[in-house]
Amino acid sequence: MNWLSDIRWLFLDMDHTLVDFELTERKAFADLCAQWSVDDVDTAFATFIEGNRPLWPRLEAGEISAADLRRERQRYWLEKMQVEANPVAVAEHYESCLGDHVDWYAGVPDILLSWQKRFGLALITNGLSNVKRKQLLQMGGLFAAISISEEVGAAKPSPMFFQHTLAQLPDKVMPEQILVVGDNLKADIGGGKGMGFRTCWISHGKALDTKTEGADITVHALPELAAILEKG
Numbered sequence: 001m002n003w004l005s006d007i008r009w010l011f012l013d014m015d016h017t018l019v020d021f022e023l024t025e026r027k028a029f030a031d032l033c034a035q036w037s038v039d040d041v042d043t044a045f046a047t048f049i050e051g052n053r054p055l056w057p058r059l060e061a062g063e064i065s066a067a068d069l070r071r072e073r074q075r076y077w078l079e080k081m082q083v084e085a086n087p088v089a090v091a092e093h094y095e096s097c098l099g100d101h102v103d104w105y106a107g108v109p110d111i112l113l114s115w116q117k118r119f120g121l122a123l124i125t126n127g128l129s130n131v132k133r134k135q136l137l138q139m140g141g142l143f144a145a146i147s148i149s150e151e152v153g154a155a156k157p158s159p160m161f162f163q164h165t166l167a168q169l170p171d172k173v174m175p176e177q178i179l180v181v182g183d184n185l186k187a188d189i190g191g192g193k194g195m196g197f198r199t200c201w202i203s204h205g206k207a208l209d210t211k212t213e214g215a216d217i218t219v220h221a222l223p224e225l226a227a228i229l230e231k232g
């Protein structure tokens with residue numbers, strides 16, 4: 001893959017690419033349940049996940065606002081579990097708990113430190129500003145550019161989101177010098193391709209299908225990409 005030697009910037013998705021967000025969510029939710037005296041954490045968490053997941057595609061499609069998502073994902077499980085609490089207050093507390101945890105996948109911190117010597121690193125995340133900013137405090141200034149969808153006012157795969165990242169780069173970079181790395185085929189891979197960037201899909205071992213043919217590289221996890229870039 002000759003083009004690999006042209007890559008100067010890595011645009012890295014965060015959740016399910018660098019960090020195990022499911023683990024982060026579970027820990028934060030356990031913190032939340034302790035505070036609101038909910039004993040059956042497993043059922044409450046499963047109910048929360050059930051209500052939360054369908055809201056993100058709607059946010060990415062612009063059908064609902066971040067405030068709607070924050071409130072509704074709490075309202076859903078609170079109602080089903082018959083917990084009397086204000087969903088907005090619970091949301092605030094949950095997001096504070098989320099920000100306390102950064103659960104890197106194995107080997108990721110070392111990989112990022114080594115990449116930082118060779119590439120510009122940008123963090124590109126569809127997420128909530130308060131959560132991501134609190135988590136970023138634990139990431140020690142790894143990223144020269146940061147785009148968080150709530151702050152940008154647009155989410156991946158929107159070109160507006162990626163323009164926000166490009167505007168932070170210190171010098172002009174050609175699209176083919178950028179490699180977008182992410183687990184979401186629509187937001188990361190589709191979004192990156194739309195901008196003319198190179199793309200790497202983190203598959204987590206999911207089977208290849210026709211939709212994945214669009215990515216320039218497919219790897220199971222980040223260490224595999226690190227090995228490819230090392231050779232590149």
Ligand SMILES: [Mg+2]
Pocket residue numbers: 013014015016017182183184
């Ligand atoms: Mg992701």
